[in-house]
Structure formats: C-alpha cells, structure tokens
Amino acid sequence: QVQVVESGGGLVQPGASLRLSCEILGSIYSATALSWYRQAPGKERELVAGMASGGMPKYADSVKGRFTISRDHAMKKVYLQMNNLIPEDTAVYYCNAKIRGVAFWGQGTQVTVSA
DSSP: OOEEEEEOOEEEOTTOOEEEEEEEESOSSOOSEEEEEEEOTTSOOEEEEEEETTSOOEEOTTTTTTEEEEEOTTSSEEEEEEOSOOGGGOEEEEEEEEETTEEEEOOOEEEEEOO
C-alpha cells in the first residue's frame, strides 16, 4: 500500500539547479528516516543525503555544500535541492523512506547534467 513517488528530474546544463521531490503515499505512519540515493550507469547505488526525524542531515562528500535535503513536518515529503550541478551528478535518483523499520523505495527520477 505504501508508495514512494519521486519527481523533478530533468536535463540541465552544468551549473544549473534542480529540486527533486518525493511524496510518501498510503501510510498512516510517519517515516522515521528519509533519504536520497543515486545510481549512475556502471556504478553502485550510493547515499546522497539523508536525515532521521530528529537528526541532523548527512551528505555524501561529493555533494556537500551543493545539495540540501529537507522535509515536511509530518515526514511525508522530502526534497533535494541540487545547486551547481556537474556532469558527475548524472544518475537516477531514488527516494527512500523508512517506516516502522521497513525501507520503501521510489521508482527513481532521471537527472542528466550535460552541456
């Protein structure tokens, strides 16, 4: 019943910004942790940014200072503001929500950074 739906990806030039959104549907329980992962062709899926309901956000070194994760008060929506994008950011970005100890994944949204 729980669905995780990402949106906001697209094709942009280096230096541009994108804002990804993720909505958690079908759960009466709030997530205890929300995070963004990404997977580029030929690479392992990696954690980009994440935060627990009462914790500090954490970022991968490769995006620190450029990306910002945020969420709504109910832990039903999570966003990823991506600034100063570079080609190495090109990947499918996945939203992950942990609810009652179970991780739920979205279908992914494509981000392509190219001149």
